[in-house]
Amino acid sequence: MRVKICGITNLEDALDAINSGADALGFVFYEPSPRYIKPIDARNIVEELPPFIQSVGLFVNETTEFINKISKESKMQLVQIIDDENIVNYDKLEVKHLKVLRVRNKEDLQNLKDEYYLVDAFVDEFGGAGKRLALDLFKNIDCSKFILAGGLNKDNLKELNNFGFFGVDVSSAVEKEKGKKDKNKMSQFVKAAHEIA
Numbered sequence: 001m002r003v004k005i006c007g008i009t010n011l012e013d014a015l016d017a018i019n020s021g022a023d024a025l026g027f028v029f030y031e032p033s034p035r036y037i038k039p040i041d042a043r044n045i046v047e048e049l050p051p052f053i054q055s056v057g058l059f060v061n062e063t064t065e066f067i068n069k070i071s072k073e074s075k076m077q078l079v080q081i082i083d084d085e086n087i088v089n090y091d092k093l094e095v096k097h098l099k100v101l102r103v104r105n106k107e108d109l110q111n112l113k114d115e116y117y118l119v120d121a122f123v124d125e126f127g128g129a130g131k132r133l134a135l136d137l138f139k140n141i142d143c144s145k146f147i148l149a150g151g152l153n154k155d156n157l158k159e160l161n162n163f164g165f166f167g168v169d170v171s172s173a174v175e176k177e178k179g180k181k182d183k184n185k186m187s188q189f190v191k192a193a194h195e196i197a
């Protein structure tokens with residue numbers, strides 16, 4: 001089970017996340033978020049990261065040009081895209097991408113393209129809201145290309161056993177306060193994620 005910790009705003013949290021065993025770090029390039037990070041600050045963190053750790057830039061309803069520019073400036077290896085307004089031209093993106101599927105019901109999980117998705121609960125306001133998706137939605141569905149997000153914590157991760165998700169994404173449950181991670185919560189979360197069968 002791969003683990004991404006989203007909403008990294010400083011180097012200390014980034015290194016603690018990695019020492020906890022996280023595979024990927026998420027950087028929020030959405031200015032209204034309390035977890036927003038400037039591209040130059042994200043780049044300074046990314047330049048300090050060890051090998052084999054993926055940096056993921058999160059964009060909300062931004063243009064292709066903006067995503068290309070900011071992901072290059074900040075040295076992101078992957079971009080996570082919320083594109084409710086359908087404005088992104090994926091053929092013109094110059095960086096590997098992961099689409100976010102904001103799910104309201106089972107229909108939202110049907111007829112998907114054969115690609116990886118980050119699957120999150122739909123909330124009116126964007127971001128790290130801690131809202132969970134009902135796992136019933138995933139029964140009898142191939143979850144091997146889904147990274148599950150939304151309201152996960154060290155205690156409810158065991159409910160994911162046997163679904164076969166590719167990975168999990170967490171933000172609020174491993175925070176001390178919005179924008180600041182908690183080292184112990186991150187390591188307990190990653191440990192619990194690694195125990196999922």
Ligand SMILES: O=C(O)c1ccccc1NCC(=O)[C@H](O)[C@H](O)COP(=O)(O)O
Nearest residue numbers: 006033126127128130150151170171172
């Ligand atoms: O974190 C934010 O502030 C944010 C802002 C805008 C769009 C998305 C945002 N966060 C997404 C995430 O942190 C995760 O992908 C996911 O929602 C997990 O969050 P949580 O439910 O808090 O674990």
